[in-house]
Amino acid sequence: MQKLSTAATLVLETAVPFLVFAPRRLRQLAFVLFNALQAAIMATGNYGFFNVQSIVLSLWLLDDKALSRVMPFVPAEPARARPLWRTVMGGAAAVPLLTLGARELLSRFDFTRDKLRKLDRPAGWVRPFRSVNAYGLFSMMTVRRPEISIEGSDDGEHWREYVFRYKVSRPDKAPRQVAPTHPRLDWQMWFAALGSPPRWFLSLLVRLMEGSPEVLSLFEENPFLDHPPRYVRALLYDYRMTDLETRRRTGAWWTRKELGVYVPPVALGRGARVQRGPMLEWNTEA
Numbered sequence: 358m359q360k361l362s363t364a365a366t367l368v369l370e371t372a373v374p375f376l377v378f379a380p381r382r383l384r385q386l387a388f389v390l391f392n393a394l395q396a397a398i399m400a401t402g403n404y405g406f407f408n409v410q411s412i413v414l415s416l417w418l419l420d421d422k423a424l425s426r427v428m429p430f431v432p433a434e435p436a437r438a439r440p441l442w443r444t445v446m447g448g449a450a451a452v453p454l455l456t457l458g459a460r461e462l463l464s465r466f467d468f469t470r471d472k473l474r475k476l477d478r479p480a481g482w483v484r485p486f487r488s489v490n491a492y493g494l495f496s497m498m499t500v501r502r503p504e505i506s507i508e509g510s511d512d513g514e515h516w517r518e519y520v521f522r523y524k525v526s527r528p529d530k531a532p533r534q535v536a537p538t539h540p541r542l543d544w545q546m547w548f549a550a551l552g553s554p555p556r557w558f559l560s561l562l563v564r565l566m567e568g569s570p571e572v573l574s575l576f577e578e579n580p581f582l583d584h585p586p587r588y589v590r591a592l593l594y595d596y597r598m599t600d601l602e603t604r605r606r607t608g609a610w611w612t613r614k615e616l617g618v619y620v621p622p623v624a625l626g627r628g629a630r631v632q633r634g635p636m637l638e639w640n641t642e643a
Contacts, residue, residue, distance in 0.1 A: 362397075369394045378451055380439070381420065388418040399536060406537040453479070457489040502596045503550040505558075505619050509565065509586030513622055516590070517580035519565070521546070525596055528611040542575045550593065554620050562589045566625050591619040 369390055376387035392415060395408045416424070460476045483489055504525050508516040520526045523533050524543035535543075542561075549558050564572035568585030594613040604610060 366394065377418065378448060384418045385423060388415055391415050391418075403534065403536045403539070405539050409537055454489060457483060461489060499551070503616065504594050504596050504613070505546055505550050506592045506594055507562070507565070508590055508592065509581055510588045510590075510622070511586060513588050517586075519576050519580065520578035522575070522577040525611060528609045528613055531610050540575075550619075554591070558591075558620075562591070562620065562623065563625070565589050588622045588624050589620075590622040593617055593619040 373387050373390050376383045379387070392412055395411050398404060399408045457476065457480055460473050460480060464473055480489070502525070506526065507519045509519065510516045518526065520530070521543050523535050523540050524546050525532065545557070549555055561572065566585050566587075566589055568581075573579050593616040595616050596611050596613045599607070599609050599612055603612075
């Protein structure tokens with residue numbers, strides 16, 4: 358299934374775009390295929406409003422006659438044959454853009470960079486117009502899923518986990534559909550797990566030790582209802598989805614393996630203050 362979906366995506370994203378410059382019926386086919394891909398992505402992922410935006414942008418592939426079938430307020434003017442000269446001119450104008458676009462894509466691969474140097478100067482000419490660029494939503498994806506777990510403790514030995522509302526946390530918690538919005542904290546946790554702790558993450562730990570109601574409301578479960586924890590720490594895990602048999606047998610959606618300590622156990626020191634976000638004074642304990 359994974360190989361089939363990957364192959365279908367490659368075809369839809371590399372071959373079907375050329376139908377944009379084709380006659381009316383083929384453009385309508387491209388519209389259907391593009392939006393079938395967007396619908397599949399929306400059903401299986403959380404990419405915010407990007408899929409909705411892509412669907413709206415694809416409406417220009419439809420003429421008034423096609424739109425009038427679903428939008429009665431659009432006048433159903435008869436489609437007129439496109440003059441041959443316009444087709445030829447449009448194709449000629451598309452060739453340099455497609456060539457430079459292919460250059461941007463192929464330049465990501467080491468074995469093609471030297472062969473593309475002849476196109477560096479033309480690419481520089483059109484760069485100010487932003488007609489061709491290397492922008493791509495998640496064009497570079499990770500192959501692993503590191504996730505951060507935040508835990509609190511009263512004694513530094515027994516730890517209890519804060520459960521996020523939307524982000525992966527407990528292995529038995531099913532993934533949730535939240536698009537077209539992105540919960541800010543859960544969304545930023547993904548980026549935080551890809552590098553060293555950012556300043557805002559340290560501020561988050563401080564607020565948990567202070568028992569901030571505003572911050573605690575961002576979590577689904579607060580393991581310290583009566584008082585804030587004395588210590589907090591953050592661990593880094595590698596998450597992988599379970600197969601169907603394991604899910605039926607155990608109820609677990611994820612398996613996770615601890616990768617190490619993301620932030621060691623910390624506590625608020627005497628007179629510790631928070632200014633403009635991160636705590637300025639820390640007591641770090643092994």
